[in-house]
Amino acid sequence: MALKDIKLVERNESGIALALQILKQRFGDRFSTGEALRRQHAHTTTYIPAQLPDGVVFADNADEVQETVQVCAEHKVPIIPFGTGTSLEGHINAPAGGISIDVSRMDRVIQVNAEDLDCVVEPGITRKQLNEYLRDTGLFFPIDPGADASLGGMAATRASGTNAVRYGTMRDNVISLDVVMPNGRKITTAKRARKSSAGYDLTRLIVGSEGTLGVITSLTLRLQGIPQAISGGVCPFPTLEAAANAVIMTIQMGLPVARIELVNALQVQAINAYSKLSLPVSPCLFVEFHGTEAGVKEQAETFGEIAAELGGADFIWSTREEERAKLWQARHDAYWSCLGLRPGAKAIATDVCVPISRLADCIAETEADIAEAGLLAPIVGHAGDGNFHVSVLIDDTDPKEIEALENFVERLNLRALGMGGTCTGEHGIGQGKMAFLELELGGAVDVMRSIKRALDPDNIMNPGKIIRL
Structure with a gap:
């Protein structure tokens, strides 16, 4: 993707001016047009230049999100949903200006249904905040993309992460969503039932839509029981190919691995320096198993046999939480360590x-x-x-x-x-990857355009993302 491929969507100067005036009067101190704050809401971890919104609304509840969308819809002003800003492909840029709706204050747990293994939360709560809240219930939310992202943002980008091999991605763990659509109408995509054959699967249409079809105002999420025992550790390999083949064999044998992460030798070098570890500077697998004490012990031993067959060194594993936490924190800090x-x-x-x-x-x-x-x-x-x-x-x-x-x-x-x-x-x-989406899916992208035009005819929801109109 070249910088020249980032098209600026045409600005609606008069509409933006009217929206700024209305929103300032409505939200007062919770609406800002200051450059520093606008820049924070357009920062990007790519090399794509920041494209700033014209104003930022800090919404406290779903009604305020709906009110903001209605103002923007009336004046045909772009809307850019914002959670914690940890996305990686320019998702929060505002190529046509407009209003950033910051939902970080919408961070409440609305309901926990422990018997049904689900909960209802607002979009601004982060995965760490939710799991801290759930700790005493014996339940946890398993999706772990590394960054402490907002759950609304994780749904919008169809996030996954280190636990996805066992627990799936956000696609598999979102039961229902409340969404404010581009015309300002609020909808609920599904009920709390564990499955349904009722109509189109609107939940999964919104999951992964990157804010281009609506603004998420609440999520109903699947929860998991905290495992009785967890074992994990690190196994070095002589080559990257051997490590990758160990992963393939582990999956094909049906070993119920919870996390299996690969790092190459250069990344291990960076991790050792940053996290003060002394791992062998060679390709390594970070592995974790969840289950009963006997189960995780057996699984770790079986993985050790697979690794040995492929030339891996001893699989050094532990069930001690502090030892595992140190290793996984080092893995999560890979981005910072490589700097x-x-x-x-x-x-x-x-x-x-x-x-x-x-x-x-x-x-x-x-x-x-x-x-x-x-x-x-x-x-x-x-x-x-x-x-x-x-x-x-x-x-x-x-x-x-x-x-x-x-x-x-x-x-x-x-x-x-x-x-x-x-x-x-x-x-x-x-x-960042619009051109590659066209290469990957071809005519299916035209179907996506049709959906986008049908639901958002004025192209106000996060314009300039996913597909070119």
Whole structure:
């Protein structure tokens, strides 16, 4: 994706001016047009330039979200939903200006139905806040994308993360949504029943729509029981291919692994320096099992046998929470740790996902590509899903480095598509991968355009994202 491909949607200057005036009068101190705050709501972890909204509304409840959308709909003003701003493909940019609706204050747990293993929450609550609230119930919400993202944002981007190999993605864990549609109408997409054959699956239409079809105001989520026992650890391998093949064998044998994360040698080097660990500087798998004490012990031992067969060193595992927490915190800090490999550079994270049988091939070809291109780019991956991430360290003020990055990302995406994969396993499309979506799905994108036009004829919901109109 080249910077020239980011199209500016035409601004509605008169409509924006009217909306700013109305919203300022309505929300007072909870509405801001200050540049610093607007810039915070357009920051992007890519190299895509920030495109600022014209104002930010801090909504306290669903009625205020609806009221804001109604004002914007009347004056045909763009709306950009905002949770915590941790998305990675320019999702919160405002290419046509407009109003950022910040739902971070909408962070309440509305209802916990422990007997039914579900809960109802507002969109601004983060996964860590929810799990802290649930701790005494013996339940937890399993989706863990690494960042402490808002649950509304996680649903909007169809997030997944380290636990997805066992518990699925947000697609599998959202039962129902309350949504304010582009015309300002509030709808509920489903009831709390565990399954339904009633009509179109609007819940999964909204999950992954990246704010382009509506603003989420509440979520009904599946919960899981906290496992009786958890075991986990790290296993080094002589090559990245051997580590990837261990993942493939583990999945194909049906071993119920909860998390199985791959890091290459360069990423291990960064993790050791940042997190003060002493892991062998070679490709490693971070692995975790959930279940009974006897079950996790047996599973860890079986994985150790698989690893040994593929040349892995001893699988060093533990059931002690503090030891596991230190390892997984180091894995979650991979983004920050890789910055130390090239001080002053920016890490541009991108992801692809391939069928599990092609994971080893895709990663091996990608490492060779990185070396040939002369890039500094560690690899981490939710390997149990065939999903991996490359963080390319560049000087984002140097046009040559940006061009080299763009060329690499294009090759990476074409490689994944050629193996039957997807251009993004969990980061989403946003602004950054629209061209690759067209290559991946072809005519299906025209169907997406038809849905977008039908639900949002004035193109006010997060315009300039996912698809070009």
